[in-house]
Amino acid sequence: xxxxxxDKPSLQFILIMCLCLISVILFSIIGGFxxxxxxxxDGLDVNNLGNVNTIKGLKIxxxxxxxxxxxxxxxxxxxxxSKNLIKKLSLVxxxxxxxxxxxxxxxxxxxxxxxxxxxxxxxxVLPEFLSGIEQWFKIKQEEALIMQNAFLxxxxxxxxxxxxxLIVIIPAFGEELLFRGVLQKIFISWTNNYHIGIWITAFxxxxxxxxxYSFLPIMLLGAMFGYIFYWSKIVMATxxxxxx
Numbered sequence: 001x002x003x004x005x006x007d008k009p010s011l012q013f014i015l016i017m018c019l020c021l022i023s024v025i026l027f028s029i030i031g032g033f034x035x036x037x038x039x040x041x042d043g044l045d046v047n048n049l050g051n052v053n054t055i056k057g058l059k060i061x062x063x064x065x066x067x068x069x070x071x072x073x074x075x076x077x078x079x080x081x082s083k084n085l086i087k088k089l090s091l092v093x094x095x096x097x098x099x100x101x102x103x104x105x106x107x108x109x110x111x112x113x114x115x116x117x118x119x120x121x122x123x124x125v126l127p128e129f130l131s132g133i134e135q136w137f138k139i140k141q142e143e144a145l146i147m148q149n150a151f152l153x154x155x156x157x158x159x160x161x162x163x164x165x166l167i168v169i170i171p172a173f174g175e176e177l178l179f180r181g182v183l184q185k186i187f188i189s190w191t192n193n194y195h196i197g198i199w200i201t202a203f204x205x206x207x208x209x210x211x212x213y214s215f216l217p218i219m220l221l222g223a224m225f226g227y228i229f230y231w232s233k234i235v236m237a238t239x240x241x242x243x244x
Contacts, residue, residue: 005081009190016077016182023068023076031064055150059162062151066166070174074182089181090229103228110224114217121216137212144211179205179222180229188230198226 005011035057074089082088126134151167154160179201188197205222206215 003080009186012081012186013183013190015080016073016178016186019073019077019080020069020178023073024065027064027068027072028061031061034064035060055153056159058147059151059159059166062166063162063170066170066174070170070178074177077182089177091181103232106224106228114220117217117220118214122213124213141211141213175205176225176229180225184226184229194230198223198230201226 005015038060039053039057075085078085078088126137152163154163183204184197184201186197187200188194191197191200202219202222206219209215209218211218
C-alpha cells in the first residue's frame, strides 16, 4: 500500500534521496562484483585506462551504478508513493502533435546559443587566489573527457549495446525520470513556484555532472528540459536530448 506523502514534499525529498543512496551503494556493489568476476578488475585498477579489461569493467560498473541511481530509485519511489507508477513518473502523458514539433524546433534553434555558452564557460578564468581550485577543475574536466572517450570505444555488438545504454538511453531516459519525473515535481510543490522548482532542479542537474567548465550549458539544458516537461507534461519528450 503506497504511503501518503503527496502533500509532504520534504518527506518526498528525503525518501528519494535515501533511495538514491541505497541504490547507488547496492548496484555499485553488484556491478563491482560482476566486474571482478568477468574481467578481474577491482577498486585498485579503475584508473588503469590503458588496460582494455579495465575499460570493459568500468562500463559494466557504470551501467549498474547509473541504472540504480537514475532508473531503479525513481521507479521504487513511484511504487512506494503512488498506486500508479506510470502516472506518477509521467510516462503516459501525451500532448498535441504540434507540441512535439515545437520542442524539436526549440532544440534546433537553441544550439547556436548553447554553443556560445559552452565556449564562454570553457574560457572562464578564476581569480588568482583561486588558482589551486581552478587547476583542480581543469584536471577533473580532463579526467572526465578521458573517461568519456574510453567509454566510447567498443568491440563487438555486445559492447556497442552497453555504450548505447550508457551514452544515450540512461541520459535521455533515466536522468529525466529522476530529475524531471521526481525531483522537479518535489521542488515545485515545496517552493510553490514552478520557476524556482525548475531552476533548483537544473542547478542540481548541472552539479551532478561535476564538470565546472561545462556547468552552465548543462544547467541551462536542465532548465530547458524542465520547462518543456512542465508545459507539455511529457517526460518522454526529452528523448530529444540525443540531439546534444
